[in-house]
Amino acid sequence: MKDRTLEPRLGDMLSDMLIAMTDRGPDSAGIAIYRPSPEGKTKLTLQSASPETDFADLRGELLEAGIAASVTVRSTHAVLETDATAEKVRAFLATHRPAVRVTGTGRSIELYKETGLPKDVVERFGVRGMGGTHGVGHTRMATESAVTTLGAHPFSTGADQCLVHNGSLSNHSNLRRTLAHEGINLESQNDSEVAAAYLTAEMARGKDLGEALNSALDDLDGFFTFVVGTQSGFGVVRDPIACKPAVMAETDQYVAFGSEYRALVNLPGIENARVWEPEPATVYFWDHEKAA
Incomplete structure (x- = not known):
């Protein structure tokens, strides 16, 4: 949210976005809400x-x-x-x-996720009534691991950090072994949790999120779009081929991302938003503190 008067509506807006994408992810849903x-x-x-x-x-x-x-x-x-x-x-x-x-x-982060349809998960946790500075949501169709709460997105492996992922990584098993050697043990078999832990490890080495996401472009093989939440905002990066769909929208009041435009159509003032497709291999980041 760039306009803080919209912060009480964050959960409601995210809920509409998630429910609009139900047929892309009917197996589970999750949401990270940031409120300090x-x-x-x-x-x-x-x-x-x-x-x-x-x-x-x-x-x-x-x-x-x-x-x-x-x-x-x-x-x-x-x-x-x-x-x-x-x-x-x-x-x-x-x-x-x-x-x-x-x-x-x-x-700041509160992270809720469960199996089931997005509308049911949203209702179960009372997401519509949640306010906050920013949030990240995901609906999942399980193709890489079982339909479980543990396998649902978002994944959080660092303080106030979470990741959602659209795509598939081909070298996640090697990365998992490397992370385990560094003392980072993961709970699920989901390749997206590996990506989250990779970014956490890179940032622990002193990189900021932008630098960590740029490193991911070199070290992660496969096709992916990542949305990463932090305490102060969120970042987006697509792989160099950018075969997975992605769309951004920005107004004076907010910045929003969706894997398809239909996720954005109910946002206030969307008809006047600047709407674009993120470039391949390009890191985008928005910081609510700077926006204020």
Whole structure:
């Protein structure tokens, strides 16, 4: 969002975009919403196959372990906000809630994803009522791995970072082995999680997102369009052939991306937007802080 008066409508607008693309991705859907926590707070999104058990009295048990936190349950997910570090919370979960997965961590990101139609996933988590500075959504047709919550997009492997991917990587197995050698172990068999972890590793070496995405053009084989969310905005890159569809739209109020134009048609003022197809092998990035 470039116009902050639209921030309360972010979830509603993203929901419409996702639902419009249902026939491209009827197996699962996910959404990362960015809305900053108070200074010094850490936010973790948790996912459980047994939320009635895993989230029952979670706040109380955390407090007993010396971790003061708020816990907001949304269906199979819960958002935990705390002054403690993400590492301390992860250590608690490994001991006391080993079946719980952490889908995202950071200061701003909340990451919800589940199997099912986009309209059902949106309703399940109350996405339409969510506001924020920016967001990334994805609907999936499972072609590279099973229809599971774990295999759904977005994937987050770094603080306030997430990735969605349209395409297929041919060298993801080699990259997975390289990342494992560096101590980065992935949870799913999805090649998109490998791409997310690759970018996280590149940024850990001191590169910014733009530099990491440019490195991906050299190191990742296959065909792909990536949309990557960060705490301050989102980036887009397509492979040098650019065989997967992609369209951008920008107005004075927002910047939007869709794999097809129909995802954008319900956005406010779209009839006056500058609409274009991102160039191959070109990195685009928008920063909401600079836009403000």
